[in-house]
Amino acid sequence: MIPYGRQDIRQADVDAVVEALTSDFLTQGPRVPAFEKVLATRADAAHAVAVNSATSALHIACMALGLGPGDLLWTTPVTFVASANCGIYCGADVDFVDIDPQTYNMSPQALEAKLIAAQAAGRLPKVLVPVHLAGQPCDMPAIHALARRYGVRVIEDASHAIGATLGAGPDKRPVGDCRYSDITVFSFHPVKIVTTAEGGAATTNDADLDRAMRLAASHGVTRDPDLMTHAPDGGWYYQQVALGYNYRMTELQAALGISQMDRLEDYVAARAARAAAYDVALEGLPLRRPHQAPGRSSAWHLYLVQLDLDRPGADQARIFDALRAEGIGVNLHYIPVHLQPFYRARGHEPGDFPVAEAYYARALSIPLFATMTDADQDRVCAALRKVLA
Numbered sequence: 001m002i003p004y005g006r007q008d009i010r011q012a013d014v015d016a017v018v019e020a021l022t023s024d025f026l027t028q029g030p031r032v033p034a035f036e037k038v039l040a041t042r043a044d045a046a047h048a049v050a051v052n053s054a055t056s057a058l059h060i061a062c063m064a065l066g067l068g069p070g071d072l073l074w075t076t077p078v079t080f081v082a083s084a085n086c087g088i089y090c091g092a093d094v095d096f097v098d099i100d101p102q103t104y105n106m107s108p109q110a111l112e113a114k115l116i117a118a119q120a121a122g123r124l125p126k127v128l129v130p131v132h133l134a135g136q137p138c139d140m141p142a143i144h145a146l147a148r149r150y151g152v153r154v155i156e157d158a159s160h161a162i163g164a165t166l167g168a169g170p171d172k173r174p175v176g177d178c179r180y181s182d183i184t185v186f187s188f189h190p191v192k193i194v195t196t197a198e199g200g201a202a203t204t205n206d207a208d209l210d211r212a213m214r215l216a217a218s219h220g221v222t223r224d225p226d227l228m229t230h231a232p233d234g235g236w237y238y239q240q241v242a243l244g245y246n247y248r249m250t251e252l253q254a255a256l257g258i259s260q261m262d263r264l265e266d267y268v269a270a271r272a273a274r275a276a277a278y279d280v281a282l283e284g285l286p287l288r289r290p291h292q293a294p295g296r297s298s299a300w301h302l303y304l305v306q307l308d309l310d311r312p313g314a315d316q317a318r319i320f321d322a323l324r325a326e327g328i329g330v331n332l333h334y335i336p337v338h339l340q341p342f343y344r345a346r347g348h349e350p351g352d353f354p355v356a357e358a359y360y361a362r363a364l365s366i367p368l369f370a371t372m373t374d375a376d377q378d379r380v381c382a383a384l385r386k387v388l389a
């Protein structure tokens with residue numbers, strides 16, 4: 001089976017992890033801050049906080065922004081459930097903004113309409129979580145302008161998008177620089193662009209948010225006298241000044257992350273080359289290829305197609321199963337989150353986000369990863385030609 005995504009582990013990664021494993025620190029040593037420095041530099045952000053998953057990073061980002069009971073978080077329905085669950089963790093309510101039919105990212109037009117209605121109803125969201133689906137950045141200038149106008153904080157879920165850029169020419173900036181947001185979150189799960197096995201990070205330019213996220217990720221405990229209510233009792237002293245969790249990344253993970261980040265550019269370039277090859281090879285098949293908005297360059301986490309199901313006998317589930325039977329590890333990103341039973345029980349229904357639901361009804365993700373070979377890609381294309389014939 002050719003998987004839809006897979007990690008690339010080289011000898012340099014193995015050596016880095018073994019070195020960490022046999023060092024003095026398995027956790028809370030020098031490698032996590034070193035990895036944070038690599039991430040902050042690469043994203044051109046002032047701070048990066050490395051944690052044990054993007055899910056944890058989303059949670060501490062919401063905590064740092066003060067999201068709580070009675071508040072509202074909005075995200076896109078076409079995402080992994082974690083982009084929404086972080087709001088529930090904080091006791092907030094979650095709602096969704098429909099997607100753009102071209103990019104499948106959160107639609108700024110739908111966002112504006114929903115903000116106008118929310119203001120009239122006196123229930124504006126506190127936090128907005130746009131997701132850079134498949135690695136293509138959202139229209140962040142438009143989303144940021146609306147968020148500013150309505151006083152909404154923004155967390156970019158860039159789980160798919162490390163290495164992506166926004167803007168053109170001298171204005172070209174890496175995703176993660178938080179130019180249009182308060183915080184940006186990355187995932188290092190093995191199917192993503194670079195991996196730490198499990199892992200995630202949050203970048204920000206705000207020192208207070210950085211401090212709050214660090215506290216939230218480590219029990220709310222500090223050894224910094226400046227954050228304490230009184231002078232330390234002695235050299236042993238620490239204080240718990242907030243409620244936090246244990247979301248720390250290990251030294252092994254950070255070592256792997258540092259080593260993987262050396263190849264970020266290569267990975268994104270390899271994925272972009274495979275995507276360009278699909279664009280050519282799939283021309284003429286009964287499907288829509290991904291649309292790239294101008295002035296945004298994708299990290300190409302996923303290659304998402306929309307099947308043409310208007311032909312007689314064309315059926316999404318049958319096509320999916322037939323491709324799997326051909327040894328092609330197709331997948332589907334994503335089942336709209338508002339249709340999950342957990343969110344249905346919170347008042348969401350089919351029909352709430354029609355563009356997202358129409359997307360889902362035709363969606364398919366085909367294999368895309370940096371180490372894919374020409375032979376792998378030829379096999380995927382041949383299977384698609386056969387199954388869609």
Ligand SMILES: *Cc1c(COP(=O)(O)O)cnc(C)c1O
Pocket residue numbers: 052053054055056079080082083131157159160186187188189198199200
């Ligand atoms: C993978 C993913 C997450 C969660 O990442 P973890 O590191 O597995 O917790 C969150 N949001 C999106 C969009 C993702 O794809």
